[in-house]
Amino acid sequence: MAKSGSAVSFQIEHSRQRVIVNDSKGYLILKRLMDICGALFGLVCLSWLFLIVAILIKLEDPKGPVFFRQVRIGKDGKEFYMYKFRSMVTNAEELLESLLHLNETTGAMFKMKDDPRVTKVGRFIRKTSIDELPQLWNVLKGEMSLVGPRPPLPREVAQYTEYHKQRLLVTPGCTGLWQVSGRSNVGFREMVELDLFYIENRNLLLDIKIILKTLKTVINSENAY
Incomplete structure (x- = not known):
């Protein structure tokens, strides 16, 4: 597995499709403060929920870890370890190859509504x-x-083209336009277009609107699997 902190080399194509990033200093400072x-508010206020979920995961699978750590690609192609509560069996990555032909979305993503690797507790915490x-x-x-x-x-x-790699021009997020615009029902091409629209038009008000819409989507458990 790749080490956290290494980088994936890429260059953004200079063309009429090039995205102009909103990177105003004032916005970036306020965004980081937010x-x-x-994050601090969420970690403190939801610490009780972290404990309950950890216990439930251990009760279902005592030998498996509570958290799942996975290499993801961040801003400028830099790799980092992203953390989640484990929602799948411990050998999920090994089983993926045998399931790729059942992919239910398009492009460079894998989505499967009834993924057999997902645990009982995992189905609930994914849905919510x-x-x-x-x-x-x-x-x-x-x-x-x-x-x-x-x-x-x-x-x-x-599998990205130079156009797709423009998604990596900014820091990735916990939520975004993709998540509040259909989530698992939105294909890869549409996801890229939504992300590039966000990158060009992002501002503090838009971020707040997306967070509020995310809370509504989570409460309703819409289009998540």
């Missing part, structure tokens, strides 16, 4: 997005933001 405050909460630690470390493009897997980035 990330730190939001509780499995994503440990990513607040990634936000505190600065590897992720509360809002931004979904951080892809190295095998996904290996």
Whole structure:
């Protein structure tokens, strides 16, 4: 497995499709402050939920770990370890190859509604997005933001065109336009377009709107699997 902190080499194509990133200094400072405050608030206030989920995961599978650590690609192609509550069997990665032909989405992503690797507890925490909460630690470390493009897997980035790689121009997020615009029902091409729209038009008000819409989506458990 790749080591955290290494980088995937890529160059953004200079063409009429090139995205112009909103990287105003004032916005980035306020965004980082919101990330730190939001992550700290979430980790403290939801510590009881972390404990309950950890116990449930251990009760179902005493030998498996509570947390799942996976290499993802962040800003400028830099690799980092993203954290989640474990929602699958311990040998899930080994079983993936045999399931790729059952992929239910398009492009460089894998989605399967009735994935046999998902545990009973895993189905619940995925449906409610509780499995994503440990990513607040990634936000505190600065590897992720509360809002931004979904951080892809190295095998996904290996299939990217230069156009797709523009998703990596900004810090990835726990939530984003993709998650609040249909989530698992939105294909790869549409996800890229939503991410690039966000990158060009991002601002503090848009970030707050996405966070509020995310809370509504999570409460309703819409389009998650």
